[in-house]
Structure formats: structure tokens, C-alpha cells
Amino acid sequence: MVFKKMLSAFGVGGPSVDTVLANPNTRPGLALDGHVNLVGGDAPARIEQISVGLVTRVEIEGGDTEYAGVMEFHRMPVSGAFELAPKQQLAIPFQLPVPWETPVTDVYGQRLHGMTMGLRTEVAVARAVDKSDLDQVSVHPLPIHERILDAFQALGFRFKHADLERGHIYGVPQTLPFYQEIEFFAAPQYAQTVTEVELTFVTSQQGVEVILECDKRGGFFTGGQDVFGRYSVPHSDAARTDWTPVVDGWLRETTSRYGGLRAQGFGGPGHYGAPGQYGAPGHYGAPGHYGAPGHYGAPGHHGRRGPGMGGVVAGAALGVAGGLVAGEMMDDAFGGDDGGDDGGDFGEE
Known part of the structure; x- marks a missing residue:
């Protein structure tokens, strides 16, 4: 029994998590819908919280050097604390609003060379290694x-x-x-x-x-x-x-x-008047106006799963080595480079 508890603390025989998005395509101001599928392990587990968040690769300047780090920039809790029985199966729905400032990753159906975006799921397990899942997301322009x-x-x-x-x-x-x-x-x-x-x-x-x-x-x-x-x-x-x-x-x-x-502040007012003065909100204002996220194709399963990333790794808290490791994890999760050659149209070869 003691040996089993020790193995559970290291994640052996513990719960597993797999997040499925209804559609990985979205736009700024819309939402990502999906389910967090949780399966209990060999022993009961105390789940402290389940959360989902958007992560991306960011260029960070530190002194005379510049390096890439992975930053979680938007997070939402999906579930609070509960007990997960052995082998119990749960499907927990969620709808994550996509911030208006979320960067565009895909144009004309092609991934922009240099852009990476993912949905990270974190399951906090009491007295054990946290579980996580990473799913590729495509953000299309408004x-x-x-x-x-x-x-x-x-x-x-x-x-x-x-x-x-x-x-x-x-x-x-x-x-x-x-x-x-x-x-x-x-x-x-x-x-x-x-x-x-x-x-x-x-x-x-x-x-x-x-x-x-x-x-x-x-x-x-x-x-x-x-x-x-x-x-x-x-x-x-x-x-x-x-x-x-x-x-x-x-x-x-x-x-x-x-x-x-x-x-x-980049000089005087621009072609459309003083910066920040938009007038009345346009007809694209309300989230969801562009239609359900199925617009870009049939809903499908998420991309290849990768290892989890612990915590927010951004800013001064992230060293050069940490940034490189996090970047490699994103590459591994999403299949390497983001596609597209330097020069030419948006991602077209």
C-alpha cells in the first residue's frame, strides 16, 4: 500500500486527462468549446482544480540577448475540488472566451510562419504530480x-x-x-x-x-x-x-x-481620427456574430498531445534555459516548425 501511494505521488497509476475541442479554429472575441475528459487511476484521487489556458511563444529581450519563452496569457477554471474514484470517467464541458487581442495564427487557411498557439489543460491533483494536456489552436483574422x-x-x-x-x-x-x-x-x-x-x-x-x-x-x-x-x-x-x-x-x-x-505615441492622429476614438461599436462587436467555430471546417479532434508545462513561464521569471526548454516542448507538441517559408504569401509555399 505504501509503495502504491509512492507511485501515485509520481504520477504512476494516477488519473489521466485528454481535452477535446469541438473545433480548434476560432477568432478574437469568440470562444473555444470543448470537454476535459478525465479518467481515474488505480486509487482514489483528490482533484483540487481543473483549468484551461491559452499559451503561445513570445520573444523576450533580456539585456543584450533575445530568446523565446512560452507564456500562458489567458486562463479559466473549469472545475473546483472533487473526489475522483478509481477508473471513474468524467467529461467536463467548458467554453473559453478568446481575448480580443489574441494574435492571429492563420491567414488564408495557412499557418503564419513563426506563430504557435495552444490550449493547455491543467489538472491539479492533491499530493501527486499534476496532469496536463496541450492542444493546438488556430486563430483566424477578423x-x-x-x-x-x-x-x-x-x-x-x-x-x-x-x-x-x-x-x-x-x-x-x-x-x-x-x-x-x-x-x-x-x-x-x-x-x-x-x-x-x-x-x-x-x-x-x-x-x-x-x-x-x-x-x-x-x-x-x-x-x-x-x-x-x-x-x-x-x-x-x-x-x-x-x-x-x-x-x-x-x-x-x-x-x-x-x-x-x-x-x-507615433505622431499625431491617424487617418481615422484621434487614436482610440472608434465611435459606436460596429456590427462585429458581439462575440459569436461570425458564426459557430465550425465555419472553417468540420469539428475534429485536437492535435498531437504533448507534455505539460508547469505554471506560467514568462517575463523576468523565465531564464534563457527555461525559455528554450518551453519552446522545445511546444515544438514537440505541435509537430515542430509552424510551416511556411520566408518570403511569399501568407504561409504559401
Whole structure:
């Protein structure tokens, strides 16, 4: 009996967990529906809590180095404490709201190169090793995101890479501790002015803040510099605006500036008025308006399971070694690289 208790403390013969999502595809502002399937082990177990959370890989700067760490940025309890009998089977439903600022991972049905997103399930077991499960999640763009990305492609920009940077953008309201940068090689008509453009969306229920960072080429007597532009757009403008000339105007306005605008909140008000002033919420405001998460295909089982990740590993608490280990765990869980080649369209080969 003592030996069995010792084995149970190390997770041998203990409960097992497997989370199944109704559909791993979602969008910011919607929700992920699923069930946590729990099976009791060889002995009774005291379950202290079951929770689910969204995790992703974030670039973290530490001194002169930059490394990738895995951050849990949104968590919700699924169940409180209860007793799990030996071999007992439970299916516990949940609906996890997806934050509006959740970064986009998939565009045009392709995974953005550099992006990883997962749903982590944690089962806290009293006096034993906690159990966990990790499931791949795909976050698709909202209509306003799609229209702006379409405009970049129509203007001839080629997708390069996407990642998440830990930190906050000056003057932009953020609820998450990171922001997404979608990087493009400059289109031919801008090539003499800029080398690359980085696009950031900071989304809320009312609309989106669009931040442009242009890597401006240096002149004969001047060095290169980064210039910034910020523009506020309501969701309601998605379908009623010709976005190609609008984005072209943003880029030309931004690249006409000089550097040093970051500390000034990216300069003056953008094309759609003062930053943050969206007016009345658009018709995309209410979660669920885009339809059930089955829109992208038939519901299916989650991706390949991987080992659990203990706790939140982000910020100053995460060292370089910890970040590398966590990153490898995400790679193992999701089958390695995120797909897509550098250069070209969004993830297309």
C-alpha cells in the first residue's frame, strides 16, 4: 500500500486527462468549446482544480540577448475540488472566451510562419504530480484584419515572418503583455524608401489600432531609421472601405516622417481620427456574430498531445534555459516548425 501511494505521488497509476475541442479554429472575441475528459487511476484521487489556458511563444529581450519563452496569457477554471474514484470517467464541458487581442495564427487557411498557439489543460491533483494536456489552436483574422492584410498583398508586399514581442506599445491600450508583429518585405514601389514593414493589430470589441513600423532606408548623408504610424479603425468599416488606397496612404504618410516618433505615441492622429476614438461599436462587436467555430471546417479532434508545462513561464521569471526548454516542448507538441517559408504569401509555399 505504501509503495502504491509512492507511485501515485509520481504520477504512476494516477488519473489521466485528454481535452477535446469541438473545433480548434476560432477568432478574437469568440470562444473555444470543448470537454476535459478525465479518467481515474488505480486509487482514489483528490482533484483540487481543473483549468484551461491559452499559451503561445513570445520573444523576450533580456539585456543584450533575445530568446523565446512560452507564456500562458489567458486562463479559466473549469472545475473546483472533487473526489475522483478509481477508473471513474468524467467529461467536463467548458467554453473559453478568446481575448480580443489574441494574435492571429492563420491567414488564408495557412499557418503564419513563426506563430504557435495552444490550449493547455491543467489538472491539479492533491499530493501527486499534476496532469496536463496541450492542444493546438488556430486563430483566424477578423474581417477588418483580413481586409487590411488583403490590401498589403494587393500592393505587392511579401510576407516574411510573424512573432510576438513581450511588452507594451507606447500610448496604445493593451490588456495582454505582448503584441504581434507581422513582417513584410517591401513592395517594389516602396523599395527605394523602405526595406521592411512591420504591421501590428491591437484589437478591442470596438475596433482595431493599426501600428506600422517602417524600416526606412538611409540616404547619402543619413543613416537608416525606423518610422511609425498609428491608425484607429472601427470594425464597421471593414466591408465599406476600399482598403488598398487607404493602406497605401498610411504607408506614404508614415514613410514621409522622420524617426523618433515612438516616444511621442507615433505622431499625431491617424487617418481615422484621434487614436482610440472608434465611435459606436460596429456590427462585429458581439462575440459569436461570425458564426459557430465550425465555419472553417468540420469539428475534429485536437492535435498531437504533448507534455505539460508547469505554471506560467514568462517575463523576468523565465531564464534563457527555461525559455528554450518551453519552446522545445511546444515544438514537440505541435509537430515542430509552424510551416511556411520566408518570403511569399501568407504561409504559401
